[in-house]
Amino acid sequence: MTGAFLPVVNREHKVSITQQIFLAMRGAISSGALEKGSRVSSWQDLSVQLGVSRGTVKRAYDLLKDQGLIVTKGRGGTWVAAEVSEVSTESGPSARTPRGLFYDFEEVPQYFQLGVPAQDQFPSKAWHGAWRTAIATESARPQIYPDPRGLSSLRREVAGYLATARGLSCHPSQVFITSGFAGALGIVLGAMDFRGCKAFVEDPGFPRTRYALQQAGVETIAAPVDHEGVMLPFNESEARLAVITPGQQAPLGMTLSDARRAEVLNWANAANAWIIEDDYAGELQLSGRASPALAADDRFGRVFHIGSFSKTLNPGLRLGFLVVPPALTDLFGTFVGHLAPAGSVVAQQAVQNFMAGGHFYxxxxxxxxxxxxxxxxxxxxxxxxxxxxxxxxxxxxxxxxxxxxxxxxxxxxxxxxxxxxxxxxxxxxxxxxxxxxxxxxxxxxxxxxxxxxxxxxxxxxxxxxxxxx
Ligand SMILES: Cc1ncc(COP(=O)(O)O)c(C=O)c1O
Incomplete structure (x- = not known):
């Protein structure tokens, strides 16, 4: 073998041997263990070395070739490509991390990692208690479809939390339990049918929001940010939506000033447009008292308020909540019932128990x-x-x-x-x-x-x- 690298294959593994060879070699190229431009074994030689069929290795080599990771030069041998693109070395079509997500899903959080809570200070005892009770409650319940809008007890709890912590008075019927911010955003975009519309997004702003809108067929218009928060370019008269982070601008951290809050709300009212308030950090404002939610000032029924338990509890829960203006509760109820019902009732029940016990606060x-x-x-x-x-x-x-x-x-x-x-x-x-x-x-x-x-x-x-x- 020309290259010293020999992939390890395991016949007991659920993953096919072709895939194992492909992944091992791709990993070696990506890490530099197999250097760019270096020669590797031919597929015929490797099949002998590994004791597997030639076809198995050939298929792995074809996958590597398709991704531009190796080149074959006939009798001139097989080589790691001299120019290996970043994307293809990092991940293949099946394993590629979605655009806009920056971390490996399997890893423990790295130092300085954003978007994850403190890993060492979680009130595990109370949390376990909340889950134990939730499992007991759920096991005793009949096996029927739950309310797709979320458990009514949790929706009430969230409405109470919003009134106390975010100054937002809403009826529990306005609250929908979602799969985090991302799930709530998908619900608003779908239920309001924003496809083909234009939306203001903060610039700089959360990349996942921008990609999500684009994915949903919404054209994003950059709205600059200064020390008072976002400045919507009101001359862009065609925008029907603005997605903003008024509480703490992501990533720069300023709170939207009172004057801008009024401007944004007035714009939505005058332009018949909508605002999605991404309240990702909620009450977690580190200095002073968090300013109330923008939706708290919404007299016109134009703001969708989205909160998430990702930063306050655990992003792995995939739980968040959406508050819709009162006039839209039926529309959203029908939409989530068919397309985006709330997830596991056990998780919802556990969060409700945790909140009701005062542990969340x-x-x-x-x-x-x-x-x-x-x-x-x-x-x-x-x-x-x-x-x-x-x-x-x-x-x-x-x-x-x-x-x-x-x-x-x-x-x-x-x-x-x-x-x-x-x-x-x-x-x-x-x-x-x-x-x-x-x-x-x-x-x-x-x-x-x-x-x-x-x-x-x-x-x-x-x-x-x-x-x-
Ligand atoms: C700006 C912003 N919005 C929302 C979220 C939370 O998203 P999700 O609830 O989908 O985990 C984050 C988390 O990092 C965020 O930074």
């Missing part, structure tokens, strides 16, 4: 204090360890933002940092319009005293090789 209060402390710890450490030329912003949001000059490739910096186990995200994919701002987003929820210095030093080394060397 207690947990949120503790997390606010913890995250504020972790953020300051990180900022102090970054100030000590990073080049003084790096602009660091930390007001608002559950992140710290580092800004780079335009000449720096922030995606390359983030990829290298991720290889070093640092879950930073590049800022540029959050921009729709050009030139993209450049920088990094650092999550704060899992920053620890013991390790923060070492991690900031590691980040500084990665940045130094790209930027401030």
């Amino acid at each position: 207690r947990h949120l209060r503790r997390m606010k204090t913890l995250y504020a402390r972790r953020k300051m710890l990180l900022v102090e450490s970054l100030r000590r360890e990073l080049h003084p030329g790096v602009r660091c912003e930390f007001e608002g949001a559950l992140s710290v933002r580092l800004f780079f000059p335009h000449s720096i490739d922030d995606v390359a910096v983030a990829v290298e940092a991720q290889k070093a186990g640092l879950g930073v995200l590049p800022l540029s994919p959050w921009f729709q319009s050009r030139p993209h701002g450049k920088g990094l987003l650092l999550g704060i929820s899992n920053v620890r005293d013991r390790t923060v210095r070492e991690k900031c030093q590691a980040l500084s080394r990665v940045m130094a090789s790209h930027t401030y060397g």
Whole structure:
């Protein structure tokens, strides 16, 4: 064999041997164990070495060829392609991580990873109790279809929480339990039939929202953000929708000012348009009291309010909630009944138990204090360890933002940092319009005293090789 790399195959495995060879070689190319431009065994030789049929190896090689990972030169042998594209080395058609999702689903969270709660401070005892009771309740219930809008007890609980914590008074019939923010967004886009419409999105803004809208056939119009939050370009008279993060702008963290809140609501009313409020962080505002939900000021019935348990409890729950204007409850009830019924009743019941027991509120209060402390710890450490030329912003949001000059490739910096186990995200994919701002987003929820210095030093080394060397 020309290359020293020999894939390991396991005949007991559920995955076919062809697929195992393909995945092993793709992984080796991706990690550099098989270098670009290096020679590999012919499929005939490899079949002998592995003791498997030639056809099995040939099929794996064909898959690798289809992805441009290897090239065959007839009698000249088989070679790892000299130019291997990033996407194809990272993942094949069946395994490719959806665009806009930045982390590996199977991994434990990396240091600085965004969008995950603190992993070490979860009230596990109360949580287990909530689940135990939920399982007992559900096992005793008849096996019938549940309300597709969500368990009525949870919808009542959410309505109570929104009134207390987000200043939003709504009737439980306006509340729909969803598969997180993403599920709620899909419901609004489908029920309101926004396909073919134009929508304002924040620029910079959450990439998943932009991709979701585009996926649903909605054209996105970039709305710039300044220190008061989003500025809707009102001259764009055709927009029928705006998707915004008024509580804490994602990713920059500012709260939408009172003047802008009024402007946005008046625009929706005058233009017969709609607003989707992504309240992803809810009450988790680290300094002062969180401003009330935008929907709380909605006199015109134009705001869809979406909350998520992803940041407050666990993204693995896939639970969130959607509050629709009172006039639309029937329309949405019919829509979710047919196309997007709420998920597992056990999970819903467990969350309801957890909330009803007061644990959710207690947990949120503790997390606010913890995250504020972790953020300051990180900022102090970054100030000590990073080049003084790096602009660091930390007001608002559950992140710290580092800004780079335009000449720096922030995606390359983030990829290298991720290889070093640092879950930073590049800022540029959050921009729709050009030139993209450049920088990094650092999550704060899992920053620890013991390790923060070492991690900031590691980040500084990665940045130094790209930027401030
Ligand atoms: C801006 C924004 N919206 C929504 C979410 C939550 O999405 P989901 O509820 O689908 O997990 C996140 C989580 O990272 C977010 O950053």
